[in-house]
Amino acid sequence: MVSEKLVNVLRPGNAFREWLLEVLEDRINDKNCDILVYELSPASHTVCRYDFKGQNYGVVAKFYAEPTGWHKHYDHARAMEKEFKVLTKLEKILDIPKPIAIRKKFNCVLVTEHVQGRSLYNYFQTEDGLYDKLTAVAHLLRRLHDQTESDYHRDSEFTKFHKVLDRLYLDTFARESLNQLLGKWWFSPLLDRSHGCMVHNDANPLNYLFDHQKLYALDFESCRAHAHPVHDLGIMAAELKNYFGWKKNNLEMAEPYIGHFIWHYSRNLDEFHGITRILPFFMSLGLLRIARLGLKPSHRAMIFQEVLACLKLEA
Numbered sequence: 001m002v003s004e005k006l007v008n009v010l011r012p013g014n015a016f017r018e019w020l021l022e023v024l025e026d027r028i029n030d031k032n033c034d035i036l037v038y039e040l041s042p043a044s045h046t047v048c049r050y051d052f053k054g055q056n057y058g059v060v061a062k063f064y065a066e067p068t069g070w071h072k073h074y075d076h077a078r079a080m081e082k083e084f085k086v087l088t089k090l091e092k093i094l095d096i097p098k099p100i101a102i103r104k105k106f107n108c109v110l111v112t113e114h115v116q117g118r119s120l121y122n123y124f125q126t127e128d129g130l131y132d133k134l135t136a137v138a139h140l141l142r143r144l145h146d147q148t149e150s151d152y153h154r155d156s157e158f159t160k161f162h163k164v165l166d167r168l169y170l171d172t173f174a175r176e177s178l179n180q181l182l183g184k185w186w187f188s189p190l191l192d193r194s195h196g197c198m199v200h201n202d203a204n205p206l207n208y209l210f211d212h213q214k215l216y217a218l219d220f221e222s223c224r225a226h227a228h229p230v231h232d233l234g235i236m237a238a239e240l241k242n243y244f245g246w247k248k249n250n251l252e253m254a255e256p257y258i259g260h261f262i263w264h265y266s267r268n269l270d271e272f273h274g275i276t277r278i279l280p281f282f283m284s285l286g287l288l289r290i291a292r293l294g295l296k297p298s299h300r301a302m303i304f305q306e307v308l309a310c311l312k313l314e315a
Helices: 015-027 076-090 120-126 130-146 154-166 172-187 230-247 251-265 269-291 297-311
Strands: 003-010 035-041 045-052 057-067 099-103 109-113 197-199 208-211 214-217 224-227
Touching: 003 045, 015 057, 015 099, 057 076, 076 099, 076 109, 120 130, 120 208, 120 230, 130 197, 130 208, 130 214, 130 230, 130 251, 154 172, 154 224, 154 269, 172 297, 230 251, 230 269, 230 297, 251 269, 269 297
Parallel strands: none
Antiparallel strands: 003 035, 035 045, 045 057, 057 109, 099 109, 197 224, 208 214
């Protein structure tokens, strides 16, 4: 879960505050208002919410030059510009927090509007209306994939998989076992397709926010083009499997939700069956992503057992 902590109050004279007021123009009526700064965590960078006191308005700022995760050595300015460009394109397709501005001077900051709402993860916890919320996410991802069609780079899917494995530092036997299973997928025609698309690439339940009946997609920092659309579906399926397998101690509780999610993404029965054959590959990738998070040994063991089951191709 995302938490926030009050860390500062910006008052007149602060350079970043003055720049914010400049780019926000007439969105802020009282230019002398205090700006409350809340740091959000966990996050891959320093991310803060700025609440303009008395204005019923806020923004979120991500500072690319302040990475907090494992990936620290990259072109911060280029990453900032890339996400801003993507968001500017995607706001014509999806409901996302509106991109406002970027500025290299302030530690490569990207500013978007703040959206309030309830995350999909909250619906995981209560299961109240979860089917309806998964339907909405399925339709959003369908729209994203259909409207960003591109060439398909099949090799990149395996490259992504092996990068995740590299970060898990598995013993030789475990890594070789997974390499052999991946080799069978490599020679299988299941992942072949004529075109790719842009994928969110981080389809975890914290990145989907419901404001009443409106669904917002968050955090497109790691989105990529030329990908297989089932990639996003597999990540979401992995999140469901992990949640119900670990929090509820029942992996099977996830199955009806996964089936519902895939059904509402699919155009017809044939596509549904086709996706379900491919889904285990990307679901195993999603589970391995979760395994990177420093879990308890029993939790990690549950994940690896499920990964092995997913990757075993039928003869």
